[in-house]
Amino acid sequence: MGTRADFYIGKSIDMRWIGSIAWDGAPYGIDKAVLESKTEESFLEGVDFFLKSREDATLPEQGWPWPWQNSQLTDFVYAFDKGKVSAACFGVGWFDPLETNMEITANDEEKIDFPDMSDIQKVDFGARSGIIIFKKEIT
Numbered sequence: 001m002g003t004r005a006d007f008y009i010g011k012s013i014d015m016r017w018i019g020s021i022a023w024d025g026a027p028y029g030i031d032k033a034v035l036e037s038k039t040e041e042s043f044l045e046g047v048d049f050f051l052k053s054r055e056d057a058t059l060p061e062q063g064w065p066w067p068w069q070n071s072q073l074t075d076f077v078y079a080f081d082k083g084k085v086s087a088a089c090f091g092v093g094w095f096d097p098l099e100t101n102m103e104i105t106a107n108d109e110e111k112i113d114f115p116d117m118s119d120i121q122k123v124d125f126g127a128r129s130g131i132i133i134f135k136k137e138i139t
Contacts, residue, residue, distance in 0.1 A: 003023065004022055004025050005029075006074045007020065007034075007079075008077065011112075014115065015079060020058045021051065022058075025075050027098070030078065033046040035085050037080055
């Protein structure tokens with residue numbers, strides 16, 4: 001299975017989803033230009049460039065790629081809000097993705113409310129899914 005990531009503008013329930021990836025979604029796999037963004041415009045441009053360079057990227061016009069209805073079960077979420085990028089792991093507590101010693105803790109009080117994507121859901125089981133399928137042919 002891949003380490004998935006979703007990208008958003010904003011950090012409230014009305015945040016806007018701008019794309020996802022199915023592989024290498026942990027902070028070390030994300031372009032520094034994205035994580036170091038200081039303006040919404042630079043974040044949008046950075047994410048756009050980053051996603052266009054990947055075969056595992058999903059854009060909003062392709063529909064929500066995951067079998068779950070929001071980002072609560074996505075490995076990592078990156079959101080630009082108030083001049084900086086924040087990240088969350090499995091929908092719990094925002095943290096600075098540039099911190100090398102990030103501490104990710106699960107705390108029910110810090111669960112993030114994400115928008116429901118079920119209306120645009122188009123689950124992908126191909127290259128954009130992050131699923132590895134092995135097939136053994138018997139001869």
